[in-house]
Amino acid sequence: MTTLAYLHDDCRDHLTPQGHPERPARHDAVLRGVGAVDGVVRREAPLGADDDILRCHPQRYVDAVEGAVPAEGTVALDPDTHLSPGSVAAARRAVGGVCAAVDAVLDGSARNAFVGCRPPGHHAERETAMGFCLFGTAAIGAVRALDHHGLGRVAVLDFDVHHGNGTQDLLWDEARAFFASSHQMPLFPGTGAAMERGAHGQIVNVPLGARTGGVEMRRAWEGPILAALEEARPELILVSAGFDAHMDDPLASLMWQTEDFAWLTARICDMADDLCEGRVVSTLEGGYDLAALEACVAAHLRVLEERGR
Numbered sequence: 001m002t003t004l005a006y007l008h009d010d011c012r013d014h015l016t017p018q019g020h021p022e023r024p025a026r027h028d029a030v031l032r033g034v035g036a037v038d039g040v041v042r043r044e045a046p047l048g049a050d051d052d053i054l055r056c057h058p059q060r061y062v063d064a065v066e067g068a069v070p071a072e073g074t075v076a077l078d079p080d081t082h083l084s085p086g087s088v089a090a091a092r093r094a095v096g097g098v099c100a101a102v103d104a105v106l107d108g109s110a111r112n113a114f115v116g117c118r119p120p121g122h123h124a125e126r127e128t129a130m131g132f133c134l135f136g137t138a139a140i141g142a143v144r145a146l147d148h149h150g151l152g153r154v155a156v157l158d159f160d161v162h163h164g165n166g167t168q169d170l171l172w173d174e175a176r177a178f179f180a181s182s183h184q185m186p187l188f189p190g191t192g193a194a195m196e197r198g199a200h201g202q203i204v205n206v207p208l209g210a211r212t213g214g215v216e217m218r219r220a221w222e223g224p225i226l227a228a229l230e231e232a233r234p235e236l237i238l239v240s241a242g243f244d245a246h247m248d249d250p251l252a253s254l255m256w257q258t259e260d261f262a263w264l265t266a267r268i269c270d271m272a273d274d275l276c277e278g279r280v281v282s283t284l285e286g287g288y289d290l291a292a293l294e295a296c297v298a299a300h301l302r303v304l305e306e307r308g309r
Contacts, residue, residue: 001108001110001111001308001309002039002040002041002109002110002111002308002309003039003040003041003110003111003112003113003114003301003304003305003307003308004040004041004042004043004101004104004109004110004112004113004114005034005040005041005042005043005113005114005115005116005301006042006043006044006045006097006098006100006101006113006114006115006116006117007030007031007034007042007043007044007045007097007116007117008044008045008090008093008097008117009027010086010089010090010093011027011045011090011093011094011116011117011118012024012027012028012090013084013085013086013087013089013090014084014086014087014090014091014118014119015074015082015084015085015086015087016074016082016084016132017074017082020082021250021251021288022118022119022120022132022288025290026118026287026288026290026293027118028290029287029290029291029293029294029297030116030118030284030293030294030297031116032294032298033116033293033294033295033296033297033298033300033301034114034116034297034298034301036294036298036301037298037301037302037305038305039305039308039309040114040301040304040305041110043100045093045094045096045097045100045115045117046093046096046097046099046100047089047092047093047095047096048091048092048093048094048095048096048097048099048135048140049096049099050062052095052096052099052140052144053092053095053135053140055140055143055144055147056126056135056136056139056140056143056170057124057126057127057135057136058126058127060127061126061127065077065083065088065129065134066088068083069083069084069085069087069088070083070084070085071085072085077129077130078129078130080130080131080132081129081130081131081132081133081134083134087119087134088134090117090118090119091119091121091134091135092135093117094115094117094118094119094120094121094135094137094283094284095121095135095137095140097115097116097117097283098115098137098138098140098141098144098238098281098283099140099141099144101113101114101115101141101281101283102141102144102145102149102236102238102281103144103149105236105279105280105281106145106149106151106236106279110308111278111279111280111307111308112269112272112278112279112280112281112282112304112307112308113280113281113282113304114241114282114283114284114297114300114301114304115137115281115282115283115284116284116297117137117283117284118284119132119133119134120132120133120137120160120242120284120285120286121133121134121135121136121137121138121139121140121166121167121240121283121285122136122137122138122158122160122162122164122165122166122167122240122242122285123162123164123165123166123189124136124166125165125166125169125170126169126170128166130166130189131162131165131166131188131189132286133166136166136167136169136170137283138156138158138164138167138238138239138240138283138285139156139166139167139170139171139177140170141238141281141283142154142156142171142174142177142236142238143170143171143174143177145235145236145238146174146176146177151176151235151236152176152235153176153177153178153232153233153234153235154176154177154178154234154235154236154237154238155177155178155179155180155229155232155234155236155237155238156171156177156178156179156180156237156238156239156240157180157181157225157229157237157238157239157240157268158179158180158181158182158183158239158240158242158285159181159182159239159240159241159242159245159261159264160181160183160240160241160242160243160244160245160285160286161183161184161187161242161244161245161249161251161252161254161286162183162184162187162188162189162242162244162251162252162286163181163183163185163187163189163190163191163192163205163207164179164181164183164192164240164285165189165191165192167179167181167240168181168191168192168196168198168203168205171198171202171203172198172199172203173198173199173200174202175199175200175202177202178202178203178204178228178229178232178234179198179202179203179204180203180204180205180206180225180228180229181204181205181206181240182206182207182208182217182220182221182225183205183206183207183208184207184208184209184210184212184245184252184253184254185207185208185209187252192205192207193205193207194206194207202232204224204225204228206220206221206224206225208220208254210253210254211253211254211255212254212255213247213254213255213256213257213260214255214256214257214259214260214263217245217254217256217260217264218260218263218264221264221267222267226267226271229271229275230271230274230275233275234275234276235275235276235279236276236279236280236281237268237271237272237275237276237279237280237281238280238281238282238283239265239268239280239281239282239283240283240285241282241283241284241285241300242284242285242286242287243261243286243287243292243293243296243297243300244285244286244287244288245260246258246261246287246289246292246293246296247292248289248291248292249286249287249288249289249292250288250289251286251288258292258295258296258299259299261296261299261300262299262300262302262303265282265299265300265303265304266303266307268280269303269304269307273307278307278308280304280307282300282304284297
């Protein structure tokens with residue numbers, strides 16, 4: 001068994017205006033983080049297929065996004081979310097990477113996998129691009145596991161500092177998918193209250209106050225999130241791995257340190273060992289301080305690689 005990392009240089013070609021935090025340099029930071037971990041097997045992320053995207057987004061939305069791509073420069077879909085000539089290919093690499101990772105983990109080619117592609121995906125709702133995101137990568141991977149592989153139950157765990165409103169929207173009515181998120185509140189996008197439970201009570205949101213550190217984070221995850229995960233009994237765990245809860249990140253004000261992400265990755269892997277033969281697929285979300293992103297990706301992958309041996 002092994003740990004796979006799905007990457008592609010197309011993800012450097014998603015351009016944003018100067019000064020935008022979701023910038024191509026994030027791709028290079030991720031590559032450095034992956035390169036710091038021996039034993040990880042790199043694979044090129046394929047382009048995501050329409051069939052997979054259409055599991056979560058309607059054709060009219062895909063057509064609208066692709067139709068808005070400029071011939072040069074950038075255009076804004078909203079004040080935060082931009083398109084350049086290479087943006088859709090990059091977003092499709094993220095979708096293709098998570099689908100290939102799901103396939104590899106479920107067919108036994110790997111024990112776990114990390115998809116280090118940008119742009120992120122967890123804010124993209126069914127027909128709305130927002131929060132730097134175009135397609136709901138983690139949700140698409142979850143529904144592929146359910147519909148293509150015939151799993152009865154999957155889980156998506158999101159530790160990005162921002163609530164995964166898109167993943168929640170895409171999985172709200174999906175009884176077979178458990179979704180849990182910890183996130184700073186109040187903060188963009190303004191969703192993620194504890195009362196938001198999903199159509200089948202299968203969603204758990206744990207808001208955290210500003211300046212929450214690692215001790216409080218451990219308490220939140222060990223309590224409501226992992227207890228509910230154990231009850232859900234998933235056959236695969238997907239992770240929305242956002243590293244912007246790091247204390248150095250410029251977009252929020254949680255106080256997690258690099259070792260906190262390593263601890264959380266290990267606890268998720270513990271649960272996966274108990275519930276689903278260690279099967280974990282992680283996909284990159286936020287993380288906008290480049291040094292912190294590099295360090296956190298390396299810490300996350302060291303745990304995955306150790307568990308993937």
